[in-house]
Structure formats: C-alpha cells, structure tokens
Amino acid sequence: MTTTVRMLSMAGVLALGACNGGDKDPDDTGPSGGGVTLLVLDVNNYSYTANLSLTSVALEALADNTIDWSALTVDFRGRPVVPTDVDWVTLASIWLSQEELIEKIDTNTLLMSDVGDYREVYPVDATSVQFSDLSVLGDAFPYDAEFVVDDELTWLLSVWKKNERGQQEILTSLFVVPSDTGGATSVNVANDSANITFEANLSDTPVVAPADAEAYGLNWTAVNTDVNGAEFDELLADTLRIAHLSESSEDDVQAVFLSLDIAADETYFLDIFADRSVDDLAAATAIDGTPFPGFTADGTWILSFECTDSSCFSPAPLFLTVVEVE
Numbered sequence: 274m275t276t277t278v279r280m281l282s283m284a285g286v287l288a289l290g291a292c293n294g295g296d297k298d299p300d301d302t303g304p305s306g307g308g309v310t311l312l313v314l315d316v317n318n319y320s321y322t323a324n325l326s327l328t329s330v331a332l333e334a335l336a337d338n339t340i341d342w343s344a345l346t347v348d349f350r351g352r353p354v355v356p357t358d359v360d361w362v363t364l365a366s367i368w369l370s371q372e373e374l375i376e377k378i379d380t381n382t383l384l385m386s387d388v389g390d391y392r393e394v395y396p397v398d399a400t401s402v403q404f405s406d407l408s409v410l411g412d413a414f415p416y417d418a419e420f421v422v423d424d425e426l427t428w429l430l431s432v433w434k435k436n437e438r439g440q441q442e443i444l445t446s447l448f449v450v451p452s453d454t455g456g457a458t459s460v461n462v463a464n465d466s467a468n469i470t471f472e473a474n475l476s477d478t479p480v481v482a483p484a485d486a487e488a489y490g491l492n493w494t495a496v497n498t499d500v501n502g503a504e505f506d507e508l509l510a511d512t513l514r515i516a517h518l519s520e521s522s523e524d525d526v527q528a529v530f531l532s533l534d535i536a537a538d539e540t541y542f543l544d545i546f547a548d549r550s551v552d553d554l555a556a557a558t559a560i561d562g563t564p565f566p567g568f569t570a571d572g573t574w575i576l577s578f579e580c581t582d583s584s585c586f587s588p589a590p591l592f593l594t595v596v597e598v599e
Contacts, residue, residue, distance in 0.1 A: 308486055308487050308488030308489065308490060308553070309482070309483060309486045309488075309489060309490070310489075310490035310491070310492055310550075311480050311481075311482055311489060311490065311491050311492070311596075312480075312492050312493075312495065313480055313491065313492065313493040313495070313496055313576070313592075313594065314478075314495050314496065315495070315496055315497055315498050316476065316478045317476050317478055317479065317480050317594040318476055318496075318498070318499075318500060318592050318593065318594060319473060319474060319475045319476055319500065319530075319592075319593045319594065320473065320474045320476075320500065321471060321472070321473045321474075321500050321589045322471065322472050323379045323469055323470070323471040323587070323589065324469065324470045324471065325375050325378060325379055325467070325468075325469045326375075326467065326468050326469070327371070327375065327429075327446055327447050327448050327466065327467045328447040328448065328463075328465065328466045328467065329371065329447070329448040329449075329450055330447060330448065330449050330450065330457065330460045331449075331450045331451075331452040331455065331456040331457065332420075332449050332450065332451060332452065332456045332457055332458070332460055333451075333452060333456035333457065333458050334420055334421050334422055334451035334452055334453050334456065335416065335417045335418070335420055335421060335451075336404070336416070336417075336420070336456075336458055337403050337404045337405045337416060337417075338403070338404050338416070338420075338449075338457075338458050338459060338460065339401055339402075339403055339404075339458065339459035339460070340362060340364075340401060340402050340403075340404075340430065340459075340460055340462065341400065341401040341459055341460070341461050341462065342356055342359055342400055342401070342432050342461075342462035343356050343400035343401060344356070344461060344462075344463055344464075345359070345432070345444065345445065345462050345463060345464060346464060347464040348444040348445055349443075349444065349445050349467055349468075349469065349588070350531065350532045350534075350535070350588075351532065352532070352535055354434075354444055356400045357400060358434045359397055359400070359432045359433065359434050359444065360395065360396045360397050360433065360434050360435060361393065361394070361395045361396070361397060361432070361433035361434070361441060362393060362394045362395075362397055362402055362407070362430075362431070362432050362433070363391070363392070363393045363429075363430070363431045363432075363433070364391070364392050364393070364404075364407055364414070364428065364429070364430050364431075364449070365388055365389070365390065365391045365392075365428070365429050366388075366389035366390045366391075366419075366426045366427070366428050366429075367383075367387050367388060367389060367426065367427045367428075367429055368386075368387050368388070368389055368425060368426065369387055369427055370427060371427050371448055374387075374427050374429065377586070378586040378587060379587055380501050380587070381501055381503070381580075381585050381586055381587050382501075383586055389426060390414075390419060391409055392407035392408055392409050392414040393407060393408070393409060394406045394407055394408075404416040404420065420451050421451055422451050422452065422453055423451070427448060428448060428449045428450065428451070429446060429447075429448060430446060430447055430448070430449050430460065430462070431443050431444075431445070431446040432444050432445060432446075432462055436534075437560045438542065438560070438581075440581050445462060445464075445466045445467045446466065446467050447460070447462065447466040447467060469588075471531070471589075473527050473530060473589075474527070475523055475526065475527055475593075475594075475595050476594055476595070479594060479595040479596060479597040480576065480594050480595070480596050480597070481596075481597045481599060482568045482574075482596050482597070482598050482599070483568075483598070483599055484567075484568055484569055484570045484598045484599065485567055485568075485569065486567060486568070488553050488554075488555065488567075489553070489554045489555075489565075489567060489568065490550065490551060490552050490553060490554070491513075491550060491551045491554055491576075492549070492550040492551075493549055493550065493578070493592075494549045494550060496578075496592060499591040499592055500589055500590065500591055500592060500593070501587075501591075505591065505592065506591075507545075507546075507547050507548060507549055508546065508547055509580045509582060509585060509591060510545065510578040510579065510580060510591050510592065511544065511545060511546040511579075511580060511581055511582055512542060512543070512544060512545065512578070512579045512580070512581050513542065513543040513544075513545045513551070513557060513576070513577070513578060513579075514533065514540065514541070514542055514575070514576070514577045514579055514590070515540070515541040515542075515543075515554065515557055515565055515574070515575070515576055516533045516536075516537035516539070516540045516541075516574070516575040516577070517537060517538055517539040517540075517569075517572055517573070517574050517575075518536060518537050518538060518572050518573045518575070519538045519539075519571055519572035520538075520571075520572055521536075521572055521573050522573060523573055523595055525573070526573050526575060526595070530575065530577075530590075530593060531588050531589065533575065533577075537575075538572070539559065540559060540560075541554075541557035541558055541559050541563075541564075541565040542557060542558065542559075542560075543556055543557035543558070545578070554567075555567075568596060568598045569598060570598045570599070573595060574595065574596035574598060575593060575594070575595060575596070576593070576594050576596055577590035577592060577593040577594075578590060578591050578592040578593075579591065
C-alpha cells in the first residue's frame with residue numbers, strides 16, 4: 274500500500290530551537306438532556322507497524338543541483354497531485370543513518386538534536402528549484418561548502434502543499450546523497466520516491482455508542498498510551514477526526530485508515546489541543562462547516578486523535594478506534 278508520511282517540519286524545529294466501560298470522569302459534565310458521554314480507554318486503541326522506504330539519489334557534491342517535481346502526479350497516499358500545487362520544498366541534514374531516520378519517522382521519535390542543517394523554499398511558484406534557491410531566515414544554503422560526502426549525515430528532501438484545512442502536508446520525500454564521483458545534477462521527485470507498507474489491527478474493543486442520541490460528548494482522560502507505546506500527550510494530539518464510511522466494514526477501514534480523507538464519505542474535525550474531553554461533538558465540523566450530526570447505525574464510524582503539528586512525522590494517528598453504533 275502506498276500512503277503519505279508527514280515528516281518533521283524543520284521550520285517548527287527552528288522555531289523551538291460510559292458506553293464502553295469504565296467510570297465517568299467526575300469533572301466531565303458531558304451533554305445535557307438526552308445526550309450521552311462516550312468514554313475512550315487505552316483498550317480501544319488500534320495497533321500499527323510500518324515499513325517505510327525512501328528512494329536514494331546520488332547528487333554531485335558541492336553543486337547547485339536541481340530539484341524537479343514536474344512529473345509528480347500521485348502522493349504517498351495514492352491521491353492525485355497537481356505539480357503546481359506544491360508550495361514548499363525542504364532539505365535537511367540529519368545526524369542519523371538512513372535506517373535510523375526511517376525508524377524514528379515510523380515511531381515519532383525524531384529529536385531536534387538529530388537535525389543538522391535545514392533549508393527551504395517557500396512559497397514555490399514553479400515545478401523546480403535549485404539548491405541556490407534554498408535558504409532559512411534569509412540565510413542562503415551554502416551548498417558549495419556543506420553538501421559534501423559525510424557518512425554521519427543523511428539528507429532528507431521533501432515537498433509539501435497546504436491541505437483543505439490550511440495545514441502544510443507532506444506529499445513525498447526521498448534521500449539525496451552527496452557524491453564525489455558520478456552524481457547527477459538533478460533529482461526528480463516522482464510517484465515512487467517513497468513507499469510504505471503497514472500492518473494495522475483495529476481493537477477488538479470498540480467504543481460503543483447509541484444511534485441518534487440527542488447529543489454526544491467524548492471523554493478520553495483515561496487514555497494513557499499512544500499507538501507507539503509512548504505516553505499519550507494531549508499537546509501532540511491536537512486534532513479529533515470523526516470519519517464515516519457508509520458502506521465499509523472494519524476490514525475495509527483497516528486497509529485505508531491512513532487515507533480517510535479520501536476514503537471516508539463524511540469527515541468532521543475538531544481542534545482539541547490540550548483537551549481531554551468534549552462536551553458536544555457537534556462542535557466538530559466538515560470542511561464546508563457542516564457540524565457533526567451524530568452517529569448512525571450504517572457503515573463504520575472511526576474516531577482518531579491525530580497530531581498535525583510539525584513535531585510528528587508518522588502518518589499514523591496517535592489513537593484510533595472504531596465506534597460501534599447500536
């Protein structure tokens with residue numbers, strides 16, 4: 274399966290330099306009247322493992338190389354891409370091997386201390402740029418001094434565009450490797466630049482909700498661990514997604530959950546930065562502003578807590594569960 278991997282935003286690095294069991298949280302008032310509060314527990318979370326591969330391209334060391342994405346028509350997630358939609362190009366050196374970097378991307382464990390140099394072009398108004406176009410805070414990329422053969426560094430090239438919510442979203446990435454002999458002077462960012470295969474298993478313990486309640490609240494104060502086995506961080510889990518696949522089974526969802534934005538028939542979002550509960554899920558809205566209407570008994574409903582911040586690198590939600598509607 275091909276999908277997208279959201280890498281570290283180096284701009285962010287620089288800027289930083291009771292329906293399913295359990296007791297209701299006493300501080301959560303939940304919806305009033307005929308509403309119900311859904312409680313989310315660690316046991317509801319899914320499991321996920323990934324095998325990411327990035328193309329490696331040898332480029333001439335110390336040269337003003339070209340980055341060209343004019344042939345990019347499909348992103349990591351298999352969604353169509355218009356090359357002129359790319360509005361951001363980033364290049365970073367990382368103090369890790371390619372294998373170590375991929376492992377940290379898969380597990381959301383890349384650190385600021387892992388990053389060496391970082392350069393970008395933003396905004397982009399073409400389908401190619403030169404190394405000489407890259408800079409950061411007005412400081413041009415000294416490719417003729419820094420883009421050199423160094424076994425301790427890995428260079429990561431990525432192209433991005435804004436999604437429908439106005440957030441920068443990575444389209445694809447690849448490794449570029451400085452070479453003293455035989456390196457090309459241009460790299461083509463292509464549909465096969467990156468690929469990811471994964472195994473995902475939805476929990477056998479879904480969140481259970483009644484159909485067509487007057488209102489739905491949500492409480493996840495009892496969630497302690499994310500999908501990577503790390504402590505669940507409400508500062509990273511900044512977005513709640515509610516997705517409905519009207520004619521899909523749980524097995525179908527298991528295969529496409531990394532691309533719910535195109536697979537789902539309905540999708541609603543809510544900013545939940547630093548929150549642990551929501552009184553009324555009607556606050557979640559579709560891209561066109563339509564509020565979440567409530568759970569229905571058809572198809573499959575998915576709740577996920579996602580990190581859209583620049584400090585998250587994996588495409589996998591931090592927490593994802595099926596909502597079984599009765």
